[in-house]
Every structure is written in structure tokens, then in C-alpha cells.
Amino acid sequence: MNVLLIGASGTIGKAVASLFTQQGHQVIGASRSTQPSLDFTDQSSLDAFYEQMPEVDAILAIGGEAAFSSLDQLTNAQIEVTLSSKLMGQINALRKGKVKIRPNGAFVMTGGILAYAPWPNTAMVAMVNAGLEGFVRGAALEMTEGRRVVIVHPPLVAETATMFGMDATQFPTAATVARTYLDAVENGQNGTAIFVDGHAPA
Secondary structure (H helix, E strand, O other), X not given: OEEEEEOOOOHHHHHHHHXXXXXXOEXXXXXXXXXXXXXXXXXXXXXXXXXXXXXXXXXXXXXXXXXXXXXXXXXXXXXXXXXXXXXHHHHHHHHHHHXXXXXXXXXXXXXXXXXXXXXXXXXHHXXXXXXXXXXXXXXXXXXXXXXXXXXXXXXXXHHHHHHOOOOHHHOOOHHHHHHHHHHHHHHOOOOOEEEOXXXXXX
């Protein structure tokens, strides 16, 4: 299986790339730091990248910036970054890239469990995650020839929790989350949301 991984340089992206490679799949990693580079907040960058990319069996979009801020402190700039990056970046990656997905292939988006169980100061993140799930449900009705679009809602991963000085024992590792992305590609049903084992919403 040939897989395009958008966001290959992030914590989860690296773990996904490692797992898929171990499983014998060919991974095309794409991020601002790869060659060719891909900035999915820039539609011209998406167009140029997809133009030279061969057909693949799956595209995974992992990442995108979203603002963590209280409503009192939330700025217009933070709102714009959240909308243009994690929301519209992934939406445009599907819009422009679905023609590169082979029949019966999959496009996997990344939301987050905060869509279901937000924390204080996460209103923008919760909104984007929930909005992406709504988009997936609608977009699924327009997928053709067995193609699927699904969304994974990971929780905070242990590596990031450690970086934030939090107790990481309650969170899954990036390697554990990576297995959920593999399951999404192999078994995810069109238009559905997929959760990491043990971290589904109550």
C-alpha cells in the first residue's frame, strides 16, 4: 500500500510513519520541511504537491495548528490560524487530493477527543475537531468507487503530556495512537469517527 502522510514530522506523524513502514507499506512523508515541501494552509502549495504526486491508496492528514486560549484572551489572529490550518488545511487536502486516491482507498483526517470532552481554554480546538467530523459525514456522501473518508479523534499523547509537565500515565503513547490510524485505513467505514482504544467518549 502506498500512503501519503501529511504532517509526517509531528509526534504522531513520526509514529504513524514508523508503524506503516514496519507493516511493509510505502510512506510518502509530507510537511513544510520535506522535499518537496507541503504547506496545507497554502492552496497553491497543495496544488503543486498533488500535481507531481502519483496515485496512492491512502492519504492521512495529521496535524494542523489550533489555538489553546481562554475566550477572554483569544485573539483574531489565533482564530484565523485555527481556521486556516487545522480546519481548512485538512478540508482542502481532501478537496484537492481525492482524485489521487485509488478506488477503495481512504482519506483519514485528524480531529481530537476535545470535540467530545473539552477542557477549559480549548473552545477553538473543540470547535474545529467537531467541525471536521461534521465535514467528514457530509463529504462521505460524495466519495465514489469505494473511496472512504474517516476521522480519527486522538487524545493527548503521553509524549506531549510529558513535555507539558503533566502526568503522562493516563494518556496513550504516540505508537499506540498510530495503530488507530492503521485501523482507520484498513477498516474504517466511510463517514465515521474512530477513537483510540480506551479513549472513546463516554
